[in-house]
Amino acid sequence: MGRSTHDCVASSGIKKGPWTPAEDQKLSAFVQKHGHGNWLSLPQKAGLQRCGKSCRLRWRNYLRPDIKRGNFSLQEDQTIIQLHALLGNRWSAIAAHLPKRTDNEIKNYWHSRLKKRLALKGYDPVTHKPKTTIFGFANGSTDDPKTGSNLNHIAQWESARLQAEARFVRDSDLHKQAYHPYNNNDISAASSILLGHNKDCGLTDQLFRQNAPQCLDILRAWESMLMSSDSKAAGGQDHVNSFGNHLAGDFKPPIISAISSNGSSLMDCFFHEPVGQCFDENYGISITEPFAAVHHNMGFKNGACLEDFGLWEIIMQRKNKLFDIGN
DNA sequence: AACCAAGGCAACCGCTCGCAG
DNA sequence: CCTGCGAGCGGTTGCCTTGGT
Numbered sequence: 001m002g003r004s005t006h007d008c009v010a011s012s013g014i015k016k017g018p019w020t021p022a023e024d025q026k027l028s029a030f031v032q033k034h035g036h037g038n039w040l041s042l043p044q045k046a047g048l049q050r051c052g053k054s055c056r057l058r059w060r061n062y063l064r065p066d067i068k069r070g071n072f073s074l075q076e077d078q079t080i081i082q083l084h085a086l087l088g089n090r091w092s093a094i095a096a097h098l099p100k101r102t103d104n105e106i107k108n109y110w111h112s113r114l115k116k117r118l119a120l121k122g123y124d125p126v127t128h129k130p131k132t133t134i135f136g137f138a139n140g141s142t143d144d145p146k147t148g149s150n151l152n153h154i155a156q157w158e159s160a161r162l163q164a165e166a167r168f169v170r171d172s173d174l175h176k177q178a179y180h181p182y183n184n185n186d187i188s189a190a191s192s193i194l195l196g197h198n199k200d201c202g203l204t205d206q207l208f209r210q211n212a213p214q215c216l217d218i219l220r221a222w223e224s225m226l227m228s229s230d231s232k233a234a235g236g237q238d239h240v241n242s243f244g245n246h247l248a249g250d251f252k253p254p255i256i257s258a259i260s261s262n263g264s265s266l267m268d269c270f271f272h273e274p275v276g277q278c279f280d281e282n283y284g285i286s287i288t289e290p291f292a293a294v295h296h297n298m299g300f301k302n303g304a305c306l307e308d309f310g311l312w313e314i315i316m317q318r319k320n321k322l323f324d325i326g327n
Numbered sequence: 328a329a330c331c332a333a334g335g336c337a338a339c340c341g342c343t344c345g346c347a348g
Numbered sequence: 349c350c351t352g353c354g355a356g357c358g359g360t361t362g363c364c365t366t367g368g369t
Contacts, residue, residue, distance in 0.1 A: 016338085016339075017337095017338075017339095017362095017363085018337070018338075018363080018364095019337085019338085038354075039354075039355075040353090040354070040355095052354090053339085053340095053355090054338075054339080056355075056356090057337090057338065057339080058337090058338080060356095061337075061338085062337075062338095089358065089359090090357090090358085091357075091358065092356075092357060092358085103356095103357075103358085104336090104337080104338090104358095105336085105337095107358075107359085108335070108336055108337085109335095109336095111335095112334065112335055112336080113335090329369105330368105330369085331367105331368085331369085332366105332367090332368085332369100333365105333366085333367085333368100334364105334365085334366080334367100335363105335364090335365080335366095336362105336363090336364090336365100337361105337362095337363085337364100338360105338361085338362085338363095339359105339360080339361070339362095340358105340359085340360075340361090341357105341358095341359090341360100342356105342357085342358090342359100343355105343356085343357080343358105344354105344355085344356080344357095345353105345354095345355085345356100346352105346353085346354090346355105347351105347352090347353085347354105348350105348351090348352090348353100
């Protein structure tokens with residue numbers, strides 16, 4: 001649709017290839033002074049021998065003042081891998097969760113580093129599923145009944161989270177069809193809420209609150225159960241505390257500590273980015289707080305990872321099932 | 328020192344989408 | 349509803365750098 005006439009064509013006078021510092025200077029100065037306005041007419045106004053599309057790309061991916069360059073942090077790695085598992089190759093949506101990073105940079109980083117890292121660990125970079133399980137007891141069965149019980153519990157927890165995500169994505173689509181302000185970034189915006197980014201979403205946030213997605217019901221139930229149990233004497237045998245106690249005697253899972261110490265809600269914990277020590281180094285993906293509790297209390301050595309215990313496969317199976325149903 | 332292969336990254340290309348007329 | 353325009357997105361290309369022989 002009206003594309004070819006506006007694409008960069010190899011016509012005379014239009015320069016291609018790497019940008020020179022002088023060109024960068026011209027473009028930056030012009031955009032910062034006048035705004036970009038119409039990209040197609042910008043090159044002429046700015047005195048550049050480039051096509052508008054090239055200018056736009058250069059500005060977006062390189063010259064914009066709010067761009068962060070340099071190495072990706074551990075947390076950024078985690079976020080990219082998590083979101084790629086959820087969103088696939090939707091780089092712009094992924095970039096929406098990484099402030100100051102461009103979609104192009106993330107895409108390049110994925111192809112040059114993360115994809116290979118996953119492959120080296122034995123994971124399919126497309127499906128994020130382990131190609132094989134180390135101990136051969138996938139599907140939730142383990143030789144250790146206690147461990148198996150714990151893992152099932154964790155799997156339920158993560159399954160609930162994934163279910164919430166899946167349902168929210170569907171809800172988000174409905175909102176979009178009816179009156180939602182999102183465009184094709186709707187999923188990323190939804191995920192943004194889920195992951196605790198973009199605290200101030202304006203209208204989006206209001207819609208989110210007013211329309212209280214059903215997917216959060218399960219979390220509210222968990223939260224109320226947890227809050228009531230938290231007010232009880234320590235050592236109660238309710239669902240969640242027994243989870244913590246069962247794992248390591250007096251150990252209090254970090255998710256509970258978070259609620260009592262800083263007032264965060266379960267929802268916050270559930271959807272918030274995991275803390276650094278919850279990072280599963282072997283897989284290179286973050287895990288939620290309850291996972292960390294298990295991680296620490298089961299005495300996992302640094303070499304252990306989720307799929308070692310058949311857990312990751314369970315989670316991904318459930319996740320795929322949920323999204324299949326949704327679509 | 329020269330050559331080559333691999334990796335990283337900026338830039339390009341082709342397509343799609345949303346919007347306005 | 350149709351068409352054209354402008355912008356955005358994801359895949360691909362090609363240049364430059366680095367490391368190995």
